[in-house]
Amino acid sequence: MNRQDQWLQAACDLAEAKLEEHPHGDLKRWRMALGRLPPVQPAAVLDEAIPRLGGQVMDPDPLRESLMEFHPWRKGPLQLGGMMIETEWRSDWKWRRVSPHIDLKGHHVLDIGSGNGYFGMRMLGAGAKFVVGIDPTLVFVMQWLACRHFSGDIPNYVLPLGIEELPEGPADMDTVFSMGVLYHRKAPERHLGQIRTLLKNGGTLVLETLVLPEGREDDLLVPDDRYARMRNVWGIPGTSRLLDWVSGAGFHAAKVVDVTPTTCQEQSSTDWMRFESLGQALDPADQTLTVEGFPAPVRAIVVARK
Numbered sequence: 001m002n003r004q005d006q007w008l009q010a011a012c013d014l015a016e017a018k019l020e021e022h023p024h025g026d027l028k029r030w031r032m033a034l035g036r037l038p039p040v041q042p043a044a045v046l047d048e049a050i051p052r053l054g055g056q057v058m059d060p061d062p063l064r065e066s067l068m069e070f071h072p073w074r075k076g077p078l079q080l081g082g083m084m085i086e087t088e089w090r091s092d093w094k095w096r097r098v099s100p101h102i103d104l105k106g107h108h109v110l111d112i113g114s115g116n117g118y119f120g121m122r123m124l125g126a127g128a129k130f131v132v133g134i135d136p137t138l139v140f141v142m143q144w145l146a147c148r149h150f151s152g153d154i155p156n157y158v159l160p161l162g163i164e165e166l167p168e169g170p171a172d173m174d175t176v177f178s179m180g181v182l183y184h185r186k187a188p189e190r191h192l193g194q195i196r197t198l199l200k201n202g203g204t205l206v207l208e209t210l211v212l213p214e215g216r217e218d219d220l221l222v223p224d225d226r227y228a229r230m231r232n233v234w235g236i237p238g239t240s241r242l243l244d245w246v247s248g249a250g251f252h253a254a255k256v257v258d259v260t261p262t263t264c265q266e267q268s269s270t271d272w273m274r275f276e277s278l279g280q281a282l283d284p285a286d287q288t289l290t291v292e293g294f295p296a297p298v299r300a301i302v303v304a305r306k
Helices: 003-021 027-035 060-068 091-101 118-125 138-151 188-198 239-248
Strands: 078-080 083-085 108-112 130-134 156-159 173-179 199-211 252-261 286-290 298-305
Touching: 003 130, 003 156, 027 138, 060 083, 078 138, 091 118, 091 199, 091 252, 091 298, 108 118, 118 130, 118 156, 118 173, 138 156, 173 188, 188 199, 188 239, 199 239, 239 252, 239 298
Parallel strands: 108 130, 108 173, 130 156, 173 199
Antiparallel strands: 078 083, 199 298, 252 298
16 A cells, blocks of 8 residues: 555544534434435446536426535535536636636646535546545535435545644645635645645645735734624735745745635525525625625635645
8 A cells, every 4th residue: 555545544533533423413404415415327427517417307396405415505506317416616716717727637636625616527528536524514525425415426525524624644635725725724835834734745736725915915804703604714925925824834835826806696695505695705895895894705716835
């Protein structure tokens, strides 16, 4: 067994033990909902904006009822058994911004903060050999299991772990993604340093995170309470400061490849995610500001090498 296989086995053992002992009160309900999913011919079309998993289910009402047990659906869109799931995020828009700047053919990939595995599907569709996602939010792991009911055994996995729970490296990954995670970390440079230990030499970091708008490249916003109604946003850098963090963590050839404001067309409430979303987090009188008076969300993508 090589070093990467040893690391993966250790991570899977940790995830299995955590799931076995997990105290979440909805776990029994979610497992029952998984058991009610209808028999289907496994299939996976992954190189499209809306991955299509499984053959057509003839009676959509019970299918919709079962899939609704895994609300809220945040990353997508997805089509499961012919059922269209309109998620909170148009994650396909983000992938469209990321994909021109990377080559995943034959790559072993780690996706930190993977959610339900949507991006892992797109990574496989772009030629990755396998994708291991980690996300401590258990409902997203349940959504991934629902997706596997329809896709069959594709090499896209989601483990119920946070990055701080991963076994020590080397993991020897070709590419590590961290999308929508950095601003939730109290110590962003430590997060980047840990990612570096998970990459093989010459490997690629793909980082997507909130940044400050043009003209504030060197600044750092530290909200004293909430940002866009989110409690756990610890810091939002300008793009120059972000590149300094990446370089300071030991990466080289770091480059900002995209900067895009987030709109309510890209992130919004839907029937499949009925909680408040971006529209309720922006100042109704000035959409360039959050309800707290901070700059509205802008997201940057950085690609760098170990």
